[in-house]
Amino acid sequence: MPAGIKVERNVAWALKPYIIAEALPIVVSMLQRDGVRVAFSNRKGSTLGYYMPPKADTRAAWGGFSALHTISLQIDLNPYALLFVFVHEWAHLQTQKQYGNEVYPHGKEWKRNFKTLFKPFFSSRIFPQDILQVIAGYFEKTSRYFEQDLEAACHRYGRNRKAFASTYMALLKKGIVIPAPYMGSAAQKLLDGIRQQEQERKREQEEALMARTQASPRSEQSKEIWQVAQTLKIADVPVGERIRMEDTDYEVEEHLPPFVSVRQVAKAQKVRIHGLVLVQRLVLRQTAE
Numbered sequence: 001m002p003a004g005i006k007v008e009r010n011v012a013w014a015l016k017p018y019i020i021a022e023a024l025p026i027v028v029s030m031l032q033r034d035g036v037r038v039a040f041s042n043r044k045g046s047t048l049g050y051y052m053p054p055k056a057d058t059r060a061a062w063g064g065f066s067a068l069h070t071i072s073l074q075i076d077l078n079p080y081a082l083l084f085v086f087v088h089e090w091a092h093l094q095t096q097k098q099y100g101n102e103v104y105p106h107g108k109e110w111k112r113n114f115k116t117l118f119k120p121f122f123s124s125r126i127f128p129q130d131i132l133q134v135i136a137g138y139f140e141k142t143s144r145y146f147e148q149d150l151e152a153a154c155h156r157y158g159r160n161r162k163a164f165a166s167t168y169m170a171l172l173k174k175g176i177v178i179p180a181p182y183m184g185s186a187a188q189k190l191l192d193g194i195r196q197q198e199q200e201r202k203r204e205q206e207e208a209l210m211a212r213t214q215a216s217p218r219s220e221q222s223k224e225i226w227q228v229a230q231t232l233k234i235a236d237v238p239v240g241e242r243i244r245m246e247d248t249d250y251e252v253e254e255h256l257p258p259f260v261s262v263r264q265v266a267k268a269q270k271v272r273i274h275g276l277v278l279v280q281r282l283v284l285r286q287t288a289e
Contacts, residue, residue: 016182018075020083022125024181027083030090037068038086040075048146049073049085051092069093078164079181080131081154085146087118106144115139126179130156130274156258156274176259176272198270205268226282234260235275244280245273 012028015038019027031038052070071089073082091114095103103109118139124132134153157178158164168180172190175197182188226242226249237243237252243262244250250262250271259272273279 018073018079018082019086019181020079020126020179021181022123022179023083023121026120027086034093035068036090036093037070039070039072041072042075044074044076047074048077048081049089051089051096053093053096069096076160076162078154078158078160080127080157080179081146081151083121083126084135084150084154087121088114088146091117111142114142124179128157128178128274129277133277156276171259174256176256202269205263205270208268225285227285228280229283230281231278232281233275234262234273234277234279237279237281242282244282245277249282250279 011031012024015027016024018040030036050072052072054068071086071093073085073089077085091110092105094113094117095105095110098113099109118135121127122132122135127135131150131153134150138147138150158167164180165183168178168183169187171178172187172194175194177191177194180187226244228244234243234245234252235255235257237260239252239254241252242249242265243252249265251265252260253263253270254261255275256272258275260275261270261272263270
């Protein structure tokens with residue numbers, strides 16, 4: 001870090017209203033490791049973000065932001081879009097550090113870096129499942145653009161920060177939690193209450209499951225064999241049906257548009273999945289003693 005640069009030491013505090021909470025530690029670690037300045041812009045337009053390398057100026061060595069790598073982001077972006085654009089620009093930074101100006105800005109080197117850098121963020125704790133599905137398709141070709149289907153997936157949760165906050169609070173009041181940045185003390189109070197209720201419900205389910213297991217010896221239990229019947233949107237699966245997603249079996253418990261509440265069969269753990277996510281519907285093939 002060049003001498004004379006004033007740095008916000010509490011980077012996490014500065015970024016927590018903008019970066020998805022579960023992604024924030026990863027982002028802070030990246031910034032602190034490479035000495036990168038993040039700037040937010042109020043300009044509306046087609047440019048969602050950009051990367052600027054340090055200026056090759058001897059005066060920059062004496063201090064000033066021109067001595068730093070800079071990533072600029074449109075401040076009004078939906079938080080999911082903002083995080084995606086941030087990693088996109090970070091891939092430019094890494095490519096610049098590795099190759100300088102000797103490769104194309106969106107060439108194979110950038111595509112490789114983008115895909116690798118995004119791996120820690122590819123999680124349902126950071127993006128809703130429906131957005132993850134679109135992102136997985138995006139990285140099959142890694143376009144230079146923030147494509148229309150990705151934009152549409154993000155905009156289901158609000159076209160900008162204000163709309164996202166409204167959607168988030170409306171869902172939270174229904175007991176539905178989606179990944180988000182820090183949304184203020186009122187939202188945090190609701191969130192803490194929901195998580196406490198979920199922990200209590202999980203504990204009750206685990207106790208009930210243990211009681212049933214103890215009451216039924218393993219030798220007397222039947223073995224259920226399930227097979228895939230069809231693939232469809234989870235919103236189209238009736239309550240009580242069993243589904244399979246990412247090699248894990250769930251039972252549909254409740255439709256809470258735009259989400260569906262399901263219970264993991266093996267652990268009795270409840271999760272909420274966006275209604276547009278594709279799942280495998282299961283049917284019982286046979287019952288053997």
